[in-house]
Amino acid sequence: MSLPKRIIKETERLIAEPAPGISATPHEDNLRYFDVIIAGPGQSPFEGGVFKLELFLPEDYPMAPPKVRFLTKIYHPNIDKLGRICLDILKDKWSPALQIRTVLLSVQALLSAPNPDDPLANDVAQHWKEDEKDAINTARDWTRLYAQN
């Protein structure tokens, strides 16, 4: 299966001019599979953390959205235990005009601005709503615990 030109170009550009705080590297044996590292944004409970994600471009990409999942455990109302992310552009709001870079930037932005009203991890969201301060502390703990090696 040859790789569409779009994926090659995107990969080249990601490597050539990476977005700040984000790195994405394709696997050598599968160029559709990316190892992604996102630095926790400043002024967020995830600051200082380095989060690993995996990103996979499905067969019908860019018509279908890429599949993105956190590998690093993270305490976030929109990210569940398995690392799945609740983000509209990864689902029904996907548009082929979006790219890996924009997706990852969105994920980064999601870390800065958790949205407990549209939760994926219900318990975390609950926690966030009831006691945001405590929730943020837990998130910091988790970041220190899991995302700082």
Place this chain on the structure above:
Amino acid sequence: MTTSPEPKKRRFFLESSEVESTDSSMDIESPGASPTWEALRPLVLPETDDQTLADLYQKCNDNLEAAANLFWESQVTEPEVKANVIDIKHYSSPSNDEEATASRSGSYVGDIMIIGWSSIKGKSPIEEGDSIALDRVRPNMVPTKKARFTSKNSKENIVVRFITSKGVEFGRLPSDVSKWVSKLLDFEVCNFYGTVISCNPVLSTGDDIIVQLSCYFTPKAFACFDASNQAQLSMLGIHRSSSKTPIFDKGAETDSERLMKERKVAILSLLKALGLSSIRSSLSKTNEILGGEETVRELINQSAAQDDQQHSSGTNDEEGESAEEEVKEVSDNRLDALYEKAQMMDSNLDEMEAPEDIALNLRSYQKQALSWMMRKENMHNSSNNNTGSLHPLWEEYQFPTDPWKTTSIVHEKFYMNPFTGEMSLEFKSAESACRGGILADEMGLGKTIEMLSIVHANRPAISKESILGKRSPPRNPFHPSEKSSKLPSPTTLIVCPMSLLGQWRDEFLRGSKENTLKVEVYYGTSRDSSLVNRLQSWNGAAPDVLITTYGTVLSEWMSDSNTKDLQSGLYSVDFWRVILDEAHHIKNRLSKTSKACSALSAIRRWVVTGTPIQNKLDDLYALVHFLKHEPWSNYSFWRAFITIPFQNKDVRAYDVVQTVLEPIVLRRTKTMRDAQGNLLVTLPSKQIDIEYLDFTPEEQDIYNSLYTDSKTKFSYFCAAGKALSNYASIFQLLMRLRQVSCHPYLVVKDGIDKEVLSASGSVSLEELLEKFQNSTSLDAKSGASPGDQNTYGINVLQRLKSQQIGEEEGDSECAICFESAESAVLMPCMHMACRACVLDFLQKREDDGLPGECPICRHGPISEANLLEVIKKRRKSNISDAVEMATSDKKKETVTFNLRRSDGFKTSSKLDALLRHLRQTLGEKTSTGEPIKSVVFSQFTKFLDLIEVTVKRFIMRSTVEEKILAIQERKSVLANGLYSGKDEKRTLDDLHILFGDKPV
């Protein structure tokens, strides 16, 4: 010669009507004081004095008949007959006498005796010797409106009445005579001046009246009879109602041809009655073919008689028509046999070396063709001034001496063409046979190249001609009115269908060494008014070859024929040579195109066609007529010898056609062998690959519904028992099924592809920009920040525009596939992306049950129909870009953007398969290193249009495809596969699409 016909005539009168004449004259004369010999007076020359008559009468023992004979016998030895009239009444008054004779006009051709019958009762208003006139009540004067309706099928009015000099009607001509006399009067061919020879003093209806008619040809008789003249037609009372017949039966005659025939038959009858026979005729040549002069005449008369029958039988004919029509078709075997004779000598033709200026190597059979054509063109060059021999169709007659000397004799002889009825006072010299012929090689043998070789080989010697001054172009005996003022031109005119225009030009340029041939195209806007002047110049300014279309010739002819003289444009020139390509275009001799082409003036006339006879022998006539191949280019001649016998299933027609074809046709087929027994053309074996395709589910649905629909209709026809009478609709049903297999658009969306293909779908960039700017302030309805959006739109458009005028480099990248957007679309929000990407996305949205939207800004909903296509065309800078060129002279190319409404164009399984094949061969080369050429065929032009769009959209990137398109455009009309280059095999799939691949 002087009087020989006359005594004969008189004697004929006396012998045949001896009883009446003697009786009546005795009866009249006895009551009067005149002596009995006075009865002799009307029978002899009027100036004969009484004593002579008395002597004669006595000498013959009071036998009136013997006396008259004796008188005329003596007259033979006394030729000095004085001009006078047989008119006892006026005999005594010389002044009246002169008046009577002076009123006679025309050229005297003789007297005839006619026994008419009286139409009145009572005392005769005339006496013997009275001069009378013939009165013809023209058909259009008689009928009232009501009568015209009822008399449609009634017999033609041929009544000719006798009237006295005072205008009183007293009798009529018998119908067998009035049949042709009426025509002569109607056509104003002949004037008749009658003299009563014998008449009862008291008449009862039906009584015989013996009349001598002196016949004088009017000047009109020798003029060119123009049957198409409307005024003349209406004068003759011809109602245009009968003009509908030729549509169904092209073998039938047109109105004008019928008139010509009537005129001809009438003149022939007159000459027969007068006993005039030709003193010279060259019919012997044709008689050799058909045996005996009588046969020729018989055939003409037969054909006339048969036509009359057809006319009278009227409507009853129509049932038999279809059967007859079948017979008229020529079977293939027959056709082959027809060409056989013409082909017999072909393999023995000499070869002639190709002229130096040709850049191609001619094959040996092409060299043969060249030598044959050279021979045809240079025929009769030396014997051009043989004024002695008479034209094969014309007969020479001598005017008899006019006994009354009423008209000054200017001409001693006159000439008549028994096939057209044309008469002339001028000598008709034998026209040298047509210079040219029919080049009817089978398709693919290189007719164009052969024509090119003759153009090169037989070129006008320009310098020589200009020294010699103007060459007088040969006159055409059939168009005596044709003005010979046309100026000779050294140009070869080629008339071809529009689709082949470019091919002829390219072939000619490709086949000639550089700068040896000047080829110009005369078509549409490239028509150059100064061209006509250049055409006539012999100093090299005229193009060697001028290529034009049938349409152009037709339009020039139409505009010219309004002014009645063909003197402008192409018709002002006498061409060096004219070539009709695909000449079956003119096969219908009644079509205007056919007439227009025949009216072209040229010394050498060639016809190029693979199928000189398509279905009927008459197809050939138009070609022969164009070639002016005497005598066959005359329709009545053709009709008499070919059409009529053929309709009568007379095998002789084929023999005749063979004879016609033999000298003028060169036809070789691919299966023919040369002198060494090799095939003329060796083609690699043809390979036919049939590829079976499956419908996509959607196509299957459409097909199924159409199939069910068709089935229902067919069952309905069957049930109603109307299957046979509706076979056309059933064919249509089948055709629709075949079309839907090609592409559903062909039957389903009638409107849509029209929009795809028409230019009306295009939108001007400037217009759109303007619209956007205007709406910026107004637009508040649409979603988020309309102002921004419009600003963006304006930016996009301005960027396009600036690219268009060359200020900005670089293509915009599609946001979806990241490639430069070759076939981009603009969404209503002015975001641009690849057409394919956008459509994919919209399709996906639709599959998910979501409304379409812009993939970039999510502005929606949008559908395919909202898309604007940006069609980018690279083109060389032209004048309009000159300003920009000055500022950025580095740039050689500019880009234009056309915006076109998108349409949701979809391909079909067949189109996909076609594209696959075309892509496969793309870039491949043959063993000789030439790129592969592919030719696509389809029965449906609409489908070809779709193919064109598809090819353009999906693979048009390099010049290879552009070539495909160009070829496709030119050749698509010729679905019979003109393309047969040197080394290709063919694949034919069930689409009727041919892919030409070249094997290694």
